[in-house]
Amino acid sequence: MSTPSTPKSNRMPVGSVQCDNTTLNLLKANDFVAKAIRDRLPEILVINVCSSPGSGKTTLMQETGKRLSDKLNLAVLVGDPETDRDAVRMKEVGINALQIVTGGMCHIEAQMILQALDHIDLTGVDLLFIENVGNLVCPAAFDLGEDIRVTVLASTEGDDKPKKYPRMFLTSELMVVSKADLLPYVPFSVEAVTQDAREVNPTIEVMAISSLKGDGMDQWCEWLLAKVAEKKAKLATA
Amino acid sequence: MHEISIVRSVFETLQEAYPDKFKRITKVQIEAGLLSNIQPILIQNAFEALIMEEPALAEIELEVLLLPIIAHCAVCDKDFEVKRHKFMCDCGTPSKNIVQGEELQISRIEFLEN
Numbered sequence: 001m002s003t004p005s006t007p008k009s010n011r012m013p014v015g016s017v018q019c020d021n022t023t024l025n026l027l028k029a030n031d032f033v034a035k036a037i038r039d040r041l042p043e044i045l046v047i048n049v050c051s052s053p054g055s056g057k058t059t060l061m062q063e064t065g066k067r068l069s070d071k072l073n074l075a076v077l078v079g080d081p082e083t084d085r086d087a088v089r090m091k092e093v094g095i096n097a098l099q100i101v102t103g104g105m106c107h108i109e110a111q112m113i114l115q116a117l118d119h120i121d122l123t124g125v126d127l128l129f130i131e132n133v134g135n136l137v138c139p140a141a142f143d144l145g146e147d148i149r150v151t152v153l154a155s156t157e158g159d160d161k162p163k164k165y166p167r168m169f170l171t172s173e174l175m176v177v178s179k180a181d182l183l184p185y186v187p188f189s190v191e192a193v194t195q196d197a198r199e200v201n202p203t204i205e206v207m208a209i210s211s212l213k214g215d216g217m218d219q220w221c222e223w224l225l226a227k228v229a230e231k232k233a234k235l236a237t238a
Numbered sequence: 239m240h241e242i243s244i245v246r247s248v249f250e251t252l253q254e255a256y257p258d259k260f261k262r263i264t265k266v267q268i269e270a271g272l273l274s275n276i277q278p279i280l281i282q283n284a285f286e287a288l289i290m291e292e293p294a295l296a297e298i299e300l301e302v303l304l305l306p307i308i309a310h311c312a313v314c315d316k317d318f319e320v321k322r323h324k325f326m327c328d329c330g331t332p333s334k335n336i337v338q339g340e341e342l343q344i345s346r347i348e349f350l351e352n
Binding site (some may be wrong): 016017018019020021022023024025026027028029105106107137138140141163166167170198199200201202203 | 240244247248251252255256259264265268273274275322323324325326332333334336340341342343344345346347348349350351
């Protein structure tokens with residue numbers, strides 16, 4: 001840094017000092033907006049999909065869109081620090097998608113979702129995916145008004161990740177092991193990663209999927225359909 | 239990481255909560271749970287960087303307290319500390335009922351009397 005930081009003076013404060021014990025939540029603004037999003041989308045199941053970069057989130061979205069196109073109406077909000085490449089990829093396969101460019105930011109904040117809702121047509125949509133910025137650290141702290149958080153972990157990333165990023169796995173309902181077709185070629189054990197994840201989150205569900213080859217895709221789509229039905233049933237009884 | 243925006247929100251929050259005392263604040267204590275992914279040294283560095291933009295904040299001392307992760311065991315009906323990210327009570331029951339550890343909050347301020 002060119003400018004030296006301002007040194008603190010050592011002088012004692014003049015006059016007497018008082019203390020106030022308080023609780024001022026620093027994520028209050030985000031949580032407030034997240035609630036507004038929940039209130040605005042009572043009929044749509046919102047799933048926040050998190051992972052590291054390159055785990056295959058966009059490919060999973062593309063393949064999910066193709067398989068569920070005649071069963072439900074799906075939309076995707078996709079966040080990246082730069083470019084609209086992911087939204088373009090999804091539109092290419094006919095998915096209603098909108099890119100959120102975070103401008104270098106390492107996570108999506110609720111405010112960005114709320115603003116994006118004004119620019120995407122959600123008429124008749126049953127399921128809204130939020131494809132978060134590839135990062136297992138920061139996105140864990142930001143509630144985006146989602147119903148469910150899903151973490152995708154590629155078989156090429158190693159089976160020791162859950163304990164390294166505990167908050168992400170703690171707050172996820174499902175861990176998708178992606179690129180499952182590569183399991184025979186990489187030192188990755190689904191059993192070991194499941195055990196690691198369940199030491200952080202005892203109730204986390206685990207599903208191994210290959211978006212490209214199709215393994216596990218039926219199970220994933222059934223899971224999604226069941227969750228959409230659950231949300232609609234909840235609305236009907238409310 | 240987003241330490242700069244956290245430090246900015248510290249001062250925005252204080253300005254909002256203490257409009258009359260804000261200029262007399264000498265020390266701010268932040269509590270960060272171990273699950274908040276906050277590194278005290280990075281917060282301090284972000285604060286030093288912010289002071290370059292806002293010299294008026296230079297006399298404020300910032301302290302970051304890290305809080306351990308505490309979960310509740312339903313079987314023993316007691317709280318236990320989560321160590322090495324093993325969310326399991328000594329009795330062997332897993333639990334994700336977090337009592338403490340996700341906080342990111344201003345817990346205390348010191349200010350000069352008027």
